[in-house]
Amino acid sequence: MDKLLAMKMFVATVDAQGFSAAARRLGLATSSVTRLVDALETAVGASLLNRSTRQVSLTEAGARYYERARSIFEALDEADASVADRGEEPVGVLRLCLPVEFGRRVIAPHLGPFLARHPALELDIDLSDRLDDLLDGRYDLSIRLGDPSPNDELVCRQLGRFERWLVASPAYLAGRDPLHHPRQLLEHACLRFRYGQKARPWRLARGQDSLELNVTGP
Known part of the structure; x- marks a missing residue:
């Protein structure tokens, strides 16, 4: 038995002064x-109830139970209302997890105006390139670069697109054979960026063609 549902049926029956009337209000069968x-x-x-052919009335125990049950449902309604988005001014702490450079270059310049518009809001920002578990971190929002990991418990939205550029200094290229194909990068001293605990391969694309390279370097 779903006790909360049974309590709801009980309160509805008392309020409607009968099983049939309560069933009509709830859109259920009287037998249910x-x-x-x-x-x-x-x-x-x-x-809890004294039953007659025409109506029901509360027993002494039923009257006590009814008052407690009503208070429970009122508390549930208040709990729902406390977190409902009613277009009011946001308050409390908003916890964000952002990539270091993205947070510094893209987000940081907007923090002053944003907090000026929402003075009751406090920001808790974690600048990290680690791919931490968002649920364990208890972040309200995280921005990550790259393909999102599939997770049924998270809502992911694409905010935009970015490109990474491969560059080399003239001094490094001097005296080395010219690059004619990306696979030649495997012979070069590449600087790899480590996301979290794992260095990721370089993924290159041109049109429909793509290439993944496990480059190395000091």
């Missing part, structure tokens, strides 16, 4: 409402 209220009485070990 009656069955749940009977099960609730069995669970609590007390008779």
